[in-house]
Amino acid sequence: MAASGIELATLGHRIRHHRLARGFTLDELGARVGVAGSQLSLIENGRREPKLSLLQAIASATGTDVADLLSSEPPNRRAALELELERAQSSPVFRRLGIAPVRAGKTMSDETLESILGLHRELQRREREAIATPEEARRANTELRLRMRDADNYLPEIERLAEKQLKAAGHTSGALTHRTVSIMAEQLGFELIYVADLPHSARSVIDLENGRIYLPPASIPGGHGLRSMALQAMAHRLLGHTPPGDYADFLQQRLEINYYAACCLMPETASVAFLSQAKKDRNLAVEDFRDAFGVTHEAAAMRMTNLMTTHLGIPLHFLRVDGAGAITRVYENDGLPLPMDVTGSVEGQIVCRAFSARSAFEEQNRTVEHYQYTDTPGGTFWCSSQTGTTAEGEFSITVGVPFDDARWFRGRETQKRAVSTCPDEACCRRPAPDLTARWEGKAWPSARVHMQMFSPLPRGAFPGVDDGEVYAFLDRHAAG
Missing domain, CATH: 3.30.450.20 (PAS domain)
Incomplete structure (x- = not known):
């Protein structure tokens, strides 16, 4: 039959159900069909696939037919619970936990089984929420974009927070210096440390225990990359972020830390004064604002x-x-x-x-x-x-x-x-009609396939970040 593990488990439950309904022990049914009771036990536990001739003998001895034994439906509620538990404990989500599976023995009540299964269902639900499908990610991103459009892309609370932090660090005008960014970090209880061995999956790492923000040693010319990354890391603390619960939460947090960094690098008061004067002069230009x-x-x-x-x-x-x-x-x-x-x-x-x-x-x-x-x-x-x-x-x-x-x-x-x-x-x-008439059916281009089309979205609370790599990095530097 070449049945799957789940099909064999269901078959085993149905055989056990009909055996018990007839009042047979394993040995008694085994004697009737010509196999040892221990062999029947392996079949009932889904560990061995029976031959068709043996199935026919079991069906005859228990007063049913082979089609009934091969049904994919569990024979009763208890069997359905046990089968669901088997499936849950064989899933990658459960196996990643490194927890020993529970055996649903005869002494385990249905209520206990239901409680255990409730935990498994919640685990699966949270796993589904943690991993956004491309459709879910696009939907979350679209909802965020529309909310920001309704707000004219302006977040006054973060604007005020940035101005407050800049004032406390002594920044008054001009380009924000690396020294001022360091002072802002110190006022939050953090030290900026530049290292060459950051985990490849992280742009920066915050060591909450030792009060350190780890950054790469170099950035693109001008240094704004390092300033921005440091400010973004600080923003997580200033804005009270907790590990994101889903992809929408992750996108919202990313937007907020980027917004905060922009507010610090281009403070509202000074930026509005600059842009207002440029408007008055009818000379607004991105390149002037940039410089x-x-x-x-x-x-x-x-x-x-x-x-x-x-x-x-x-x-x-x-x-x-x-x-x-x-x-x-x-x-x-x-x-x-x-x-x-x-x-x-x-x-x-x-x-x-x-x-x-x-x-x-x-x-x-x-x-x-x-x-x-x-x-x-x-x-x-x-x-x-x-x-x-x-x-x-x-x-x-x-x-x-x-x-x-x-x-x-x-x-x-x-x-x-x-x-x-x-x-x-x-x-x-x-294509233009004349080009279509000239070339339709006469061209066969080789399409360039972008492999990201087939890649799943990054998983985890911080999508794409390798926790093991980050923890090993922190452990390595904490000892130094």
Whole structure:
């Protein structure tokens, strides 16, 4: 029959049920079917698969038929409980605990079995919640994006907290220094330590017992990477974060620590004063804001989404797009038509070829911002795009506003204009009719498969972090 372990267990329970219903002991039924009672015991316990001829003999002796014995349904409630326990204790979730399985003997009551199974069901439920499927992750990310859009991407409590911490550390103006970041850590009872052997799965590690924040020894030019990572680590403590209970909780915490770091690197009071003056001068520019506070172009662009609607009354959008045109980070509250899947998720979607976020890749001079007006079904938008390159490939950073607000920005005089009719596929996703007529059925490209399509999302309270590696790292450094 080549039955599975679960099928054999169910079969064994059904044989035992019919044997007991006829009042036979193992030896008595064995004598009737021509096998030892010990052999029947192995079959009833699901440890041995019987031949069809023996099954026929058992069915005849117990007054039933083979089809009844082979039914996948447990014969009674007790058998159903025992089978569920067997399945639960054979699952990877239970085996990872390293706990010895419980044997459901005759003396164990149904109530005890139910209680044990309740614990297993809760364990499985928590495991399912801890591991977000791609669909769950996209849904959680979309819900967070929409909540932040409703709030104009502005979190006043974190703004006030950052200003308070900066004031306590003596920071008044200019770019935030590494020394000031160290003072902020010290005021929280932490020492910043730069090490070369951080766990590969963690950007930083906080040693709560010894009051240390471990960071890598180097960052991208300018040092803003290290400042930001240190501030993010401190934010977990300042914001009272506990280990995330699910993927949505993890995303919310990540957003909050990034927001706090941005508030410290580009403080609200100084940033609003800078942006307000630039607006008054009709000379708003991401690159000026970036250089004034010594941060990355992307950080400055994202910070503008936090402040410009609330303080300057300007709705806007932000896009980070990779070289293939896929959105990797996004924010909009200005009505820009964005591609999205059926769940409403935007990340990973391909933006229109006419958008400056993609056309900027075609520019020869990559060191400056490129400006463009784009007519879309949602209106006309002015955009400023800057491209860059990392180890993962090309990317572009775009900040844009509706046509009427372009008057506040440098680059508004650009004559470059494009038209996008997306999501109409005739815009840029469908080949031109003449090309289709010429080449349809005559091309066979080899598709580039991205292996992340098949990769499960990282699991654990801190997704993707190897706890064993982190604990070994802490133990190694605590002894030093």
